[in-house]
Amino acid sequence: MLSTAFTAQVRAAFDRAAFDRAAFDRAAFDRAAHPSAQLGHGAAYRPRNLTPGRRCGPIHPGHDPRTVPEVAAAEVEIRRGDEQARVVFSYKVEQGYPPYPVLYVGRDYLTAIARRGHVLLDGLAVLEVCERDTRGRPAAIRAAVVAGFFDSSMHGWRAHADTHHARVDWAGEVPTVRVGPWIR
Secondary structure, eight states, rough: HHHHHHHHHHHHHHHHHTTTOOOOOOHHHHHSGGGGGGGGGGOOHHHSSSSSOOOOOOOOOGTTTTOOOOOOOOOOOEEEEEEOOEEEEEEGGGGOOOOEEEEETTHIIIIITTTTSEETTTTTTEEEEEEOOTTTTTEEEEEEEEEEEEETTTTTTEEEEEEEEEEEEEETTTEEEEEEEEEE
């Protein structure tokens, strides 16, 4: 369940970044593709390695800003007993490993969150329940929020997650999470 959610969140973050890719300039890409681009140092992106003495060939999918790469199924680790609920996650497609988020949760995670069916609320991983409503449902939580982008300087497609405060609104039995501020 958590693996599927994190995989979907990384893919959705990459899709949003590809749609919003204001930093990617199509004209700069076309100039960089021309062999004369190897003479200058200002090419923002080269679809093939044009540096003399290096092998030319297809670029790694993690370095291609034109298409969102496939995301392997995430492998989620949960570490219980931590005093501060948080997420640690940084993912670079170029490394070839699946996403590997680590969730640090409290000792009561199994009874307070997992057994009550609140591991995921509105698609976000719940790290801690901070407040409950009158029916015992989460009203305020700490959640893992995934973001993704294309790093044109070095690593290509990247994703990371941060811990955020969030409010939970319930419409019947359906939760809606409103993500709040980032927690350092």
